[in-house]
Structure formats: C-alpha cells, structure tokens
Amino acid sequence: LAKTxxxxxxxxxxxxxxxxxxxxxxxxxxxxxxxxxxFPSQGPRFIIQGYKTKVTNEVASLFIPADRKSSTLSLPRxxxxxxxxxxxxxxxIPSNTGxxxxxxxxxxxxxx
Amino acid sequence: EAGVAxxxxxxxxxxxxxxxxxxxxISGHATLYWYQQILxxxxxxxxxxxxxxxxxxxxxxxxxxxxxxxxGVDSTLKIQPAKLEDSAVYLCASSxxxxxxxxxxxxxFFGQGTRLTVV
Numbered sequence: 001l002a003k004t005x006x007x008x009x010x011x012x013x014x015x016x017x018x019x020x021x022x023x024x025x026x027x028x029x030x031x032x033x034x035x036x037x038x039f040p041s042q043g044p045r046f047i048i049q050g051y052k053t054k055v056t057n058e059v060a061s062l063f064i065p066a067d068r069k070s071s072t073l074s075l076p077r078x079x080x081x082x083x084x085x086x087x088x089x090x091x092x093i094p095s096n097t098g099x100x101x102x103x104x105x106x107x108x109x110x111x112x
Numbered sequence: 113e114a115g116v117a118x119x120x121x122x123x124x125x126x127x128x129x130x131x132x133x134x135x136x137x138i139s140g141h142a143t144l145y146w147y148q149q150i151l152x153x154x155x156x157x158x159x160x161x162x163x164x165x166x167x168x169x170x171x172x173x174x175x176x177x178x179x180x181x182x183x184g185v186d187s188t189l190k191i192q193p194a195k196l197e198d199s200a201v202y203l204c205a206s207s208x209x210x211x212x213x214x215x216x217x218x219x220x221f222f223g224q225g226t227r228l229t230v231v
Contacts, residue, residue, distance in 0.1 A: 034219075043116075043203050043222025044155065087154060099168060100145060100205070100220055102154035 009107045018075040022088030030092045038085045116223035124229045130192035137206030147203040201225040
C-alpha cells in the first residue's frame with residue numbers, strides 16, 4: 001500500500017480557503033485517493049474521492065496532478081465547525097478487497 | 113438509511129478481564145472493518161471482512177483478540193484477556209464496494225465507536 005505524508009497540523013481563520021496537501025509517491029495504477037474527516041468522539045466521515053484531475057462536491061474539491069504523486073484537499077470558506085482531523089488514504093479502495101489504511105492525519109484548527 | 117450501529121458506547125474493565133463489542137453494519141454492505149483508535153492517533157485496521165470471510169487480519173493481536181461475522185451481517189470483536197494498552201476507541205465501519213466501473217465513489221460508513229478503558 002502506498003504510504004501517505006501530510007502535515008500534522010494546520011491553522012486557519014473563518015472564511016478562508018484551506019488547502020491540505022498529501023504526498024503519495026508510491027501510488028499504484030489501481031489506487032484511488034480518498035479523504036476522511038473526523039470530529040472528536042465520532043467515527044471518520046467520507047469527504048471526497050478521486051482518481052485523477054479534479055473532483056468537486058458540495059463539501060470540498062480534490063486536486064490531483066497528472067503524476068498522481070500528491071493530492072490537495074481544498075475546503076472553501078472554512079467555518080469553526082470544520083475544525084477536525086483530516087485523513088488522506090490511498091488504495092484500491094473501490095475493489096472488493098480494498099483496504100482503508102489511515103495515517104496520522106492533519107489536525108485543522110479554525111479560529112474565529 | 114440507518115447507519116452503522118455499535119454497542120456498548122462505553123466500557124470500563126479491569127486488566128485481564130474479557131470484553132466484547134458488537135457491530136451491526138448498514139444493510140446490504142458486504143465489507144465490514146474493525147479499527148482500534150488510540151488517543152491522538154489515526155484508526156488502525158484490525159480486521160476486514162468480505163461477507164463472512166476474512167480479507168485481512170494481519171494487525172489483529174490474535175493471542176488476545178478475536179472477531180467473527182456470522183452469516184455475513186453482524187460482527188463481534190472480543191478481547192480476552194485485556195491489557196492496559198488496549199484502552200482505545202474501537203470503530204466499526206461498513207462499505208459496499210462497487211468496483212471501478214465508471215470510477216464510482218466507494219465510501220465506508222463508520223459507527224460512533226466503543227470507548228474502552230482498561231484499568
């Protein structure tokens with residue numbers, strides 16, 4: 001499984017755009033990139049998943065360059081409620097035996 | 113749709129005692145995961161089931177942990193005997209892999225977890 005590296009923590013202010021970058025140099029051809037969000041005392045929650053280029057949903061955007069060795073989760077206009085831990089996962093997740101392997105995650109602190 | 117149900121929500125036991133956690137996944141989800149999350153760390157995969165078969169249990173401490181998923185639906189995770197270092201939140205998740213056709217998103221749904229304290 002591809003190893004991921006992401007910043008341990010980030011600070012931001014309400015209303016700003018936040019970009020969290022994840023490195024995954026050993027990503028395999030069949031691997032997808034998935035991001036999860038976790039609030040204290042809750043289980044992780046799916047945010048977005050992509051394979052290449054750009055994916056956007058109502059919550060976030062995911063930018064993946066052509067070489068797929070990194071990805072950037074973009075959260076537009078964050079609020080205090082976006083304070084959470086964000087995990088980048090890489091793996092053949094859509095397959096029947098795809099594994100969800102979590103790293104340390106990035107703790108995002110949004111300040112007023 | 114109903115989410116992943118876990119019980120109990122909290123459990124406090126003494127070391128060397130045994131404990132069991134229960135998980136009811138989302139109806140129809142073939143894949144079920146158990147994770148251990150120690151405070152300040154990311155979730156660590158303990159075991160993954162596909163229906164009632166084990167896909168991966170490489171990080172399950174098999175001398176004290178066991179898990180089963182009878183009939184491919186509910187699952188139970190047991191610890192016997194517990195150690196102090198087993199204090200953690202135990203998370204259950206389920207998913208329904210769609211394969212890579214059309215690049216369909218595959219997301220896992222997590223329960224709220226069981227917080228275990230071993231004293």
